[in-house]
Amino acid sequence: MTILVTGATANIGRMVVDQLLARGATDVRALTINPGKAALPDGVQVAKGHLGRPESLAAAFEGVDRMYLAPSPGTVGEVLAAARAAGVRHVVDLSGEPESWWGSVCNAVEGSGLDWTHLWPADFMENTLTWSQQIRESGVIRExxxxxxxxxxxxxxxxxxxxxxxxxxxxxxxxxxxxxxxxLTRADLVAHLADALDRDITFRTSTRAETITALEPAMGDNTTWYVDNVLLDFAPPPQSLPTTSVEDITGHPATTFGHWARANAARFLAD
Structure with a gap:
């Protein structure tokens, strides 16, 4: 049973490869746009291709039974059609609720005729790395x-x-x-980072314009969208939010933010 991991050199995709190997998978194929620079573990098949170019995927899909699908809203329908034609049976996709900005991926997967499993994540802890420059330069987080x-x-x-x-x-x-x-509140996250980095970091309530200015060096062209659609138009989760979901599925407790912050402290201080 060959398992294809798309986006295999991106953050989550690369981790999926490692998690499959750690669980004893022996027939893992990794999709990447640049195999020569992929630096994937020994024993992993490397296939060249990109979800944004479905015509490049024929060889990658050959003999694949299951696949991890990184989000690619613009071409997801064509990718899934090619996967089905090649004999792929089961897709595990990273997406979001149908009404979310990744909902088009979820809807396309359900309409593909393939078996599916959706992964609908909350905020990534790694998103706090967008604060790195502010932490290094001023110790003040503006949101x-x-x-x-x-x-x-x-x-x-x-x-x-x-x-x-x-x-x-x-x-x-x-x-x-x-x-x-x-x-955790945004202020809670800042407090955890201050503890992990052993330095003073404060949260300063800021206007939309101030927040965009503070985040733009780290986020570039995505800054305004992020501020308007995530920071200013955020619906707090209900109390029933399933915070035990990772442990329920994997048998291992989910990572706390405090633990993650300590493990990743050097990433916040590196230029």
């Missing part, structure tokens, strides 16, 4: 809503769920809402 709360999840926990869904039964036709083990 509009200190009390906005969520249950952020580590990307590696998402990858662990993806690998579990690819290798074990009982996940077909299920949408796994994935969240971390605790609900």
């Amino acid at each position: 509009p809503n200190p009390d906005t709360a969520s249950a952020p999840i580590a990307m590696n926990d998402i990858a662990a769920v993806a690998a579990t869904a690819l290798l074990t039964d009982g996940h077909v036709g299920r949408a796994h809402a994935l969240a971390g083990p605790e609900i």
